[in-house]
Amino acid sequence: MIEIKKETENNYLNILVNGEADASSSIHLDKAIKEAMEEGHQRILIDCTNLNYISSAGLGVFMSYIEEISEKSIDFILFGLSEKVLKVFGILGLDQLLTIKENKEAAIASFREV
Amino acid sequence: MRHSVKYSFDIPSSKNKLRLMRKFVTDVLKVHNVSDIEINMMVLAVDEVCANIIIHGHPTDDVSEVKLAISLQKGGVWFEIIDQGNAFDIVSYQEPEIEDLVKNKNKGGIGIMLVKKIMDDIQFKSTSSQNTLTLYKKVEFTT
Numbered sequence: 001m002i003e004i005k006k007e008t009e010n011n012y013l014n015i016l017v018n019g020e021a022d023a024s025s026s027i028h029l030d031k032a033i034k035e036a037m038e039e040g041h042q043r044i045l046i047d048c049t050n051l052n053y054i055s056s057a058g059l060g061v062f063m064s065y066i067e068e069i070s071e072k073s074i075d076f077i078l079f080g081l082s083e084k085v086l087k088v089f090g091i092l093g094l095d096q097l098l099t100i101k102e103n104k105e106a107a108i109a110s111f112r113e114v
Numbered sequence: 115m116r117h118s119v120k121y122s123f124d125i126p127s128s129k130n131k132l133r134l135m136r137k138f139v140t141d142v143l144k145v146h147n148v149s150d151i152e153i154n155m156m157v158l159a160v161d162e163v164c165a166n167i168i169i170h171g172h173p174t175d176d177v178s179e180v181k182l183a184i185s186l187q188k189g190g191v192w193f194e195i196i197d198q199g200n201a202f203d204i205v206s207y208q209e210p211e212i213e214d215l216v217k218n219k220n221k222g223g224i225g226i227m228l229v230k231k232i233m234d235d236i237q238f239k240s241t242s243s244q245n246t247l248t249l250y251k252k253v254e255f256t257t
Contacts, residue, residue, distance in 0.1 A: 055228075
């Protein structure tokens, strides 16, 4: 089960992902990111503070946007990952292909200048 | 005589019920004081193979049973997953390169990679009536 909330702040979009991103629920995560991309956001934060579990289906959603993030020079930053969830990103090295910060402050601080 | 503890669980044939299996595996391993990080890794590996069986192994027949047995023996945990669907030998399956998946904006293709990275040994056996997948992970636990 997954619950996704979107908050538009001053100059960025914050997507909160709560619960579990597994084979059945990750489609909702994908939909939220797809919409954010289509809306043309240049700064997207993914708040994973309450993401308790992620399987290949959830990892695959993030993986599928790596190229687009790079092509469009989007600031796409995940933060607040628990140790166990972060370790799952690390199994295949996706933690090196995505930008992951410890908390929201660090994520915001890493926005590139416009 | 070898000391071992066994548990078994019937996997629901729907992917939105996989969390029930994850809870079962988590609860079993918690009883034996396996660390949270290790538990999550093993839960993930079993979740991946069960999701595969549910999604690809049973295209039309959703009443087939998938059974999971967990056995803890000195030094490690064995997971045995038995199903009657289409055989899929993950041992001989050649995984794609992650760089290609990223380049092609794929969303799938990494489940089996995770299982192979997490587990220390994987064996697959298929007969005319059923498929048996055995996953082994070296881990510290209490009895």
